[in-house]
Amino acid sequence: MRNDFLYSEISNKIAKLIRNEVLKPGDRLPSVRKLCQEHSISMNTAKRVFLELEGQSLIESKPQSGYFVSRLSYQRLPLPEVSNPSAVSNNKEPDELIRKVYANMGKNDLTLFSIGVPSNELLPLAKLNKEMMHATRELRDSGTGYEQLQGNEKLRRMIAARSLSWGGSLHENDLVTTAGGMNALSFCMMALGKPGDTIAMESPCYPGILQLAASLGLKVLELPTHPTTGIEMEALRKAIPKINLCLLVPNFNTPLGSCMPDEHKKEVVELLSRHNIPLIEDDIYGDLYFGTQRPKCCKSFDKDGTVLWCSSVSKTLAPGYRVGWVAPGKYKDQILKLKLVHAISSSTITQEAVASFLKSGRYENHLRRLRQTLQSNYQHYIQAIAEYFPEGTKTTRPQGGLALWVEFDKKINTSELFDSAMKQQISIAPGRMFTLQNQFENCMRLSIGVPWSEEIRQKLKLLGLLASSML
Missing domain, CATH: 3.90.1150.10 (Aspartate Aminotransferase, domain 1)
Structure with missing residues (x-):
């Protein structure tokens, strides 16, 4: 954990110097060895810092010369x-x-x-078609029967295994599948809020989420949001007495594309938990990082089950399959009850196809x-x-x-x-x-x-x- 924060802290510090033009286009950066000496870090951590900055297009490497601040005009x-x-x-x-x-x-x-x-x-359509055909052959009743209420077991197992990449430790029994990411968010809002309650969100925010909240009779409190680091922490702290729940898209939200630093995510989870305010985390873009490592989720810091982590393959693999999920923490029973009332079951064949695609390793190659x-x-x-x-x-x-x-x-x-x-x-x-x-x-x-x-x-x-x- 300490190495993750240290690597993030150093890369963020250098990135800020570049963006504030303290380091100018064409300036040479310290060598990997020099960075190790200055910050007392390992060679691997130093290389990771440079790879992260290169992934953000802030620096470029020149063979046998080192790393330089990028000259790209968009800066x-x-x-x-x-x-x-x-x-x-x-x-x-x-x-x-x-x-x-x-x-x-x-x-x-x-x-x-x-x-x-x-x-x-940009999508592996031919491979997905093969998985769909395979699913109809392998599933009982060719996939025409109802799936169990909690969702396809293989899919939940693969999602749980992948949670390790963002600092999670989920078990397949922690997850409930849904008909896409918006369906997961809808169940969460219905389970946690009632008409007249106030929900805090980033501003700007995806219109579908805003419309959903309004349709459920929730009052939306839009929070000041930084284009790079997400919601302003002081604004959230001041809003605490007014809000009943919170919905955030901490990793590469739309439309800003901002990504909350890990220390902010940790603080958000601790702050909301202290006041018993549930956090709905929409992590639909988390796999689409440009750097060397997937960012952590707020769920990574959840100790008492107050974070409901939602995601889907709609932005990465198959928008029309409508395969999503939620890890609802201590609110699992409420989510299952809503799913039974509103859906009974998720789509059997598409869940199986996505599960097989994840299990085969093709998803990582595609990503x-x-x-x-x-x-x-x-x-x-x-x-x-x-x-x-x-x-x-x-x-x-x-x-x-x-x-x-x-x-x-x-x-x-x-x-x-x-x-x-x-x-x-x-x-x-x-x-x-x-x-x-x-x-x-x-x-x-x-x-x-x-x-x-x-x-x-x-x-x-x-x-x-x-x-x-x-x-």
């Missing part, structure tokens, strides 16, 4: 400010805007920068390729933004995930930009979708799950021209 783009939502819970849903954007899902004639899933070209592609996409996208978007544009610098958050001059309304872009067969996600308050009108989320190509470069160039014309 000139400033970060967006910490969000500043109202301290009063609010429920002003942008329903019409959300309907307009999500009506474009599945349309092949559009460039879908608006939908936060990997394109089909490695997908992470490399997404990181490359991110670098291409952000360099195009630096070149083609209006002066003063700000962007986040995600260390994983599928989202890139863009902040324009206040004069640019991204809901109007959406309408203009649609005439050019380009779909974006305007920032107003990601809040229940009147904010983020000059922001937008771009999905980096669309593979890079010359056509994509031209679409981003056109988007930049449309934005510039609004100034």
